[in-house]
Amino acid sequence: MPPRAPQSLQQLRLRTLRIPRPLSAVRHQVRHRHHHQHQHGRSLRGLRCLVTGGSRGIGKAIATQLAAHSAQVTLVGRSEERLRAALRDLPEEAGAGQLQQHGFVAGDISTKGFWEFLVRSLHLCETTGGERAPFAPGVDVLVNAAGITQNALLMRQSAVAIENIVQTNLMGTLWACKLMAKPMLGQHAKSKKEEPDRIGPSIINVSSLLAIQGGVGSAAYATSKSGVLGLTRALAGELGPLGIRVNAILPGYIETDMTAAMQPAAREKALERIPLKRFGDVAEIADAAIFLATNQYANNCILNLDGGMSAV
Numbered sequence: 001m002p003p004r005a006p007q008s009l010q011q012l013r014l015r016t017l018r019i020p021r022p023l024s025a026v027r028h029q030v031r032h033r034h035h036h037q038h039q040h041g042r043s044l045r046g047l048r049c050l051v052t053g054g055s056r057g058i059g060k061a062i063a064t065q066l067a068a069h070s071a072q073v074t075l076v077g078r079s080e081e082r083l084r085a086a087l088r089d090l091p092e093e094a095g096a097g098q099l100q101q102h103g104f105v106a107g108d109i110s111t112k113g114f115w116e117f118l119v120r121s122l123h124l125c126e127t128t129g130g131e132r133a134p135f136a137p138g139v140d141v142l143v144n145a146a147g148i149t150q151n152a153l154l155m156r157q158s159a160v161a162i163e164n165i166v167q168t169n170l171m172g173t174l175w176a177c178k179l180m181a182k183p184m185l186g187q188h189a190k191s192k193k194e195e196p197d198r199i200g201p202s203i204i205n206v207s208s209l210l211a212i213q214g215g216v217g218s219a220a221y222a223t224s225k226s227g228v229l230g231l232t233r234a235l236a237g238e239l240g241p242l243g244i245r246v247n248a249i250l251p252g253y254i255e256t257d258m259t260a261a262m263q264p265a266a267r268e269k270a271l272e273r274i275p276l277k278r279f280g281d282v283a284e285i286a287d288a289a290i291f292l293a294t295n296q297y298a299n300n301c302i303l304n305l306d307g308g309m310s311a312v
């Protein structure tokens, strides 16, 4: 018996037509892959990773590296088409062994209803054995990378733009942490019994250099990203003792669609300020995510990857 869509989901539909439908209707696009033990570093084999913003840019790069380390990845984004394309791009697994499944969920992460839906689906996955579930039961690593920006002076910025930025970047991450923490804890207790050496669960929040450094035209964005940093710190203290590590990455300027939208003059100005004289690559941010997922002493670890921009 499929669950009824909660009222909030009906409301969500008004915001986007690509929200996840009730469980019976949601088809998790599953790719079956073979596991292989990653040759370098600790393998993330069997770890279930949910990556928001996984369809493009930094989120996609993080998802790609997680998959390359044998983790099972679920991408979250708004555009189903882009999610499908990103899923196809996830690295092929070599060798034989267990089946590995990657998938995606299309929806707007900025609303509480989306995360309630996701948690309910996780629960149903568990109770139905996961076989016909929309995505893999359980989440070990939650990566909050979905985000938007708009460069504008606060006095000139529209109320809609301000609200969208804060709702997506800050509230989306806050709801994700609030609603996913409990199921993550439950699953962790269960998995640990079965596999004592298993890497512990963690949350990785993608904040920004603008969380700690001023920038003209970034008031709403900086508000949202410094909120994410405060959230990370508070949760490292709250969830750390329970077994979930919470960490953040603060990228400077990274080559993605987000920075491709910059005016040439603004780009030149930014390059001048970066000691390494270039924008970062998404793979360089993904490296940090792998470190945070695997290093079991990393809690409230705030990694700035900005080519040295934070120093000047």
Ligand SMILES: NC(=O)c1ccc[n+]([C@@H]2O[C@H](COP(=O)([O-])OP(=O)(O)OC[C@H]3O[C@@H](n4cnc5c(N)ncnc54)[C@H](OP(=O)(O)O)[C@@H]3O)[C@@H](O)[C@H]2O)c1
Pocket: 052, 053, 054, 055, 056, 057, 058, 059, 076, 077, 078, 079, 080, 082, 107, 108, 109, 110, 144, 145, 146, 147, 148, 149, 168, 169, 206, 207, 208, 209, 250, 251, 252, 253, 254, 255, 256, 257, 258, 259
């Ligand atoms: N690029 C930089 O220089 C830079 C620097 C510092 C911090 N960051 C942060 O890094 C993160 C990733 O940025 P990026 O440069 O990779 O951006 P991007 O290339 O523009 O990609 C943004 C991603 O977020 C998803 N997304 C946006 N709003 C969403 C929503 N409401 N619900 C679900 N998914 C949503 C997009 O999904 P769709 O494809 O469906 O739209 C896409 O996957 C962001 O949090 C950003 O603030 C970026």
